[in-house]
Amino acid sequence: MNVRPRPVLVVLAGAAAIVCVALLLTKRATRPAAAAPPAPDTRGLDASGRTKAERLAVEEALAAFKKEGLLLRAAEDGDAAESDERRDLEDVYGSYHPFFVRGDLDGDGRLDFAQAFVEKGASGLWFHVAVFFGNRDGTFQKPLWVERAISLSTGDLAIDRSLLVVTPDLSLDPTRRWRWEAGEKRFVDADEESGRGRSDDEDAPDETPDQKPRARV
Numbered sequence: 001m002n003v004r005p006r007p008v009l010v011v012l013a014g015a016a017a018i019v020c021v022a023l024l025l026t027k028r029a030t031r032p033a034a035a036a037p038p039a040p041d042t043r044g045l046d047a048s049g050r051t052k053a054e055r056l057a058v059e060e061a062l063a064a065f066k067k068e069g070l071l072l073r074a075a076e077d078g079d080a081a082e083s084d085e086r087r088d089l090e091d092v093y094g095s096y097h098p099f100f101v102r103g104d105l106d107g108d109g110r111l112d113f114a115q116a117f118v119e120k121g122a123s124g125l126w127f128h129v130a131v132f133f134g135n136r137d138g139t140f141q142k143p144l145w146v147e148r149a150i151s152l153s154t155g156d157l158a159i160d161r162s163l164l165v166v167t168p169d170l171s172l173d174p175t176r177r178w179r180w181e182a183g184e185k186r187f188v189d190a191d192e193e194s195g196r197g198r199s200d201d202e203d204a205p206d207e208t209p210d211q212k213p214r215a216r217v
Contacts (some may be wrong), residue, residue, distance in 0.1 A: 048076050049097040054113055057132050057140035064142070075099035075116040075127060081153045085170035098156035105162055106180045110134035114146070114157050114164050127152035129166060131187070146178050146187045163190055
């Protein structure tokens with residue numbers, strides 16, 4: 001009886017094993033990869049450009065205003081009047097929010113933000129501008145009023161370095177620039193301090209139909 005030598009059997013068995021492993025690897029390699037899940041929006045910005053923490057700070061402020069009898073709401077992009085100047089800014093910046101802006105306003109290296117609030121008066125909307133200073137843990141302090149009862153539907157808020165810039169009307173040049181004075185714990189008129197103050201007529205408070213003069217706090 002003829003017997004196949006064992007070395008040959010070992011070689012054949014080894015070759016078969018190699019073929020099986022190769023087929024298995026080929027099968028795994030050709031298996032279609034699972035579809036990647038859509039990338040989440042890590043910023044989580046709302047329609048007005050606010051983060052979750054900023055939105056929470058605004059909501060808490062609105063609740064506090066309500067307890068004080070102030071019927072305010074956060075100004076949204078839709079409160080802005082249409083104009084060529086606004087469309088130009090939208091074209092330049094892409095994402096443009098006229099009543100919300102963030103930056104470091106007190107020089108502590110943490111982001112703060114300014115938010116306009118809306119009050120419905122007898123003859124239209126009046127705006128109140130507040131600043132929320134950022135805390136070390138990413139939350140925000142209670143708002144500090146900068147301007148009250150102003151016309152802003154045709155204007156916007158901006159930040160120039162550490163100055164809050166309020167532009168009542170984008171089609172006109174005049175702006176009001178506010179600087180945080182830590183010693184006094186309030187915002188002061190940066191132009192008046194620098195000797196570039198406005199005329200007496202411009203400094204006079206606006207008389208609104210609701211008899212609410214502009215307050216600078």
